[in-house]
Each structure stands twice: as C-alpha cells, then as structure tokens.
Amino acid sequence: MTMPIHFEISFSGSHSALAGHFPGNPVVPGALLLGAMQVMLARYLDDPVCAITKLRFSRPLPPDQVLEVSLDSAGERAYRLRMLVGREPVLKCLVHCRVEKKKP
Amino acid sequence: MNLERLYERLPYGVGMRLIDELVFWDASTIRCRSNNHRNPDNPLRCNNSLPSLCMLEYAAQSLALHGLLRMTSDNFGGEAMVATSSRLECEDIDVALLPGPLDIRATWRDQAGPLVCYTIEVTTDARKILSGDLGVLLPDND
Numbered sequence: 001m002t003m004p005i006h007f008e009i010s011f012s013g014s015h016s017a018l019a020g021h022f023p024g025n026p027v028v029p030g031a032l033l034l035g036a037m038q039v040m041l042a043r044y045l046d047d048p049v050c051a052i053t054k055l056r057f058s059r060p061l062p063p064d065q066v067l068e069v070s071l072d073s074a075g076e077r078a079y080r081l082r083m084l085v086g087r088e089p090v091l092k093c094l095v096h097c098r099v100e101k102k103k104p
Numbered sequence: 105m106n107l108e109r110l111y112e113r114l115p116y117g118v119g120m121r122l123i124d125e126l127v128f129w130d131a132s133t134i135r136c137r138s139n140n141h142r143n144p145d146n147p148l149r150c151n152n153s154l155p156s157l158c159m160l161e162y163a164a165q166s167l168a169l170h171g172l173l174r175m176t177s178d179n180f181g182g183e184a185m186v187a188t189s190s191r192l193e194c195e196d197i198d199v200a201l202l203p204g205p206l207d208i209r210a211t212w213r214d215q216a217g218p219l220v221c222y223t224i225e226v227t228t229d230a231r232k233i234l235s236g237d238l239g240v241l242l243p244d245n246d
Contacts, residue, residue: 015147016119016145016147016149017119017120017147017148019117019119019120020116020117020118020119020120020121020147021116021117021120021147022115022116022117023115023117025115029120029148029161029164030160030161030164030185030186031148031157031158031159031160031161031162031164031186032148032150032158032161034155034157034158034160035148035150035154035155035156035157035158035160036150036155037157038150038155038156038157038194039150039151039153039155048196049157049194049196050193050194050196051191051192051193051194051236052157052189052191052192052194052236053189053190053191053192054190055188055189055190055192056187056188057185057186057187057188060185093189098196
C-alpha cells in the first residue's frame with residue numbers, strides 16, 4: 001500500500017451511539033472513532049492493529065462533520081494517524097501492527 | 105451501590121449506558137462487568153462487528169462511575185472527555201463473538217490538574233481484549 005493514505009468519514013446524527021452520548025449534546029465517542037478506524041485500516045494494512053500509542057483527542061467531534069483521515073508510515077509496522085475537521089485536529093496517534101506469523 | 109442511580113448523575117443516555125454491573129470499587133480501583141457486547145443493537149458496532157478498540161468506551165464509563173463514587177460533594181456533572189493515552193494494546197477480534205462477560209478494571213494512577221490518569225484492562229474469560237492507560241479530562245465545573 002502506497003503511503004500516505006487519505007480518506008474521509010463522517011458519523012451521522014442518527015448513529016445509534018449518539019442519542020445517548022450525550023442527550024441534547026451529541027458527541028461521537030472517541031472509542032467509536034478508534035473502532036471505526038480499526039475496521040477501516042484493515043482494508044489498507046496487511047497486518048492487524050495491535051497497539052495505539054501517543055493518542056491525543058484534541059476536541060469533541062459533533063455528528064455530521066467530515067473527518068479527513070490521513071495515514072502515513074512512521075517506521076516498521078508503525079503508522080501516523082491524523083484526523084482533522086478542516087484544519088482543526090480531532091485525533092492523532094501512532095498505530096502499530098502485529099507481525100503475522102506465516103501459516104505453514 | 106445502585107448502578108442506575110449512579111448513571112442518572114452521569115450524562116449518558118439510556119442507550120449508551122454500557123456497564124451492567126458494578127462488581128467492586130475502592131478509592132483507587134473499580135471493577136465492572138457487562139454482557140451487552142453480544143447484542144446486535146450494541147451502539148458501538150461498526151460494519152456488523154464490535155472492534156476491540158471500542159472497549160475504550162466501557163473503560164471510560166467505568167472511570168466516570170469511579171469518579172462519581174470518589175466524589176464527596178454533589179456537584180459532579182458535565183461531560184468528562186477521554187483525552188490521552190500513552191499506550192493501548194488491543195486484540196484483533198470481533199468482541200461481539202466472545203461468549204463470556206466483559207470484565208472491566210481500572211486503577212487510578214495520578215492526577216495533574218483536570219487530567220486524571222488510570223490504568224485500564226478489559227478481559228473476558230481471562231483473555232485480554234484491551235489494556236493500557238487512559239487520561240480523562242474532567243469538566244470545568246467552576
């Protein structure tokens with residue numbers, strides 16, 4: 001896979017997590033952001049995500065905003081993940097992948 | 105301690121109250137349990153699966169409950185925000201397929217201003233799903 005990778009995602013206000021997080025003040029749960037990333041990155045990376053380091057959430061993410069996601073190489077089986085809305089950072093971290101054992 | 109009453113003092117709506125049982129707590133630790141990870145309508149499902157990093161929300165809600173239990177005043181409120189982690193290790197697994205209950209443990213580590221840091225671990229049947237540390241930014245109630 002050629003780096004960097006860029007794609008966009010958004011979470012609709014009708015997402016099942018948002019009515020309860022939080023009532024009257026919907027915010028996309030950070031765990032949902034990371035979980036969705038875990039699923040998305042499986043399409044781009046050869047090996048499964050095994051760790052996240054240097055994780056920082058910069059601000060709450062309301063629904064229906066377009067998140068610009070970028071993934072770039074940061075060493076052996078490590079990738080720099082950034083999520084922005086416009087120029088405002090929402091999340092950044094390093095993603096680490098496990099070395100898959102080859103099947104005999 | 106009645107979990108439902110505790111949740112009433114936190115900002116989560118009913119559909120996002122993910123902790124089913126408060127097993128134990130003291131000044132530094134909390135242990136909770138949940139069984140809703142297998143529910144088809146679990147609100148954190150992504151593409152018909154429940155990724156292991158979504159377990160961060162179970163840990164975050166355990167921290168919120170612990171913060172509430174540790175408070176001596178009644179003015180706890182607002183939305184605390186998961187802010188940082190130096191390291192989280194996760195299994196590559198669809199948690200919705202795991203038959204056993206989720207065991208969520210958090211241990212208070214330190215506090216610097218409004219940032220409270222915990223060590224967290226989510227397991228099922230002694231299998232580690234997510235572990236590491238979590239820093240939560242407390243709301244400004246001034």
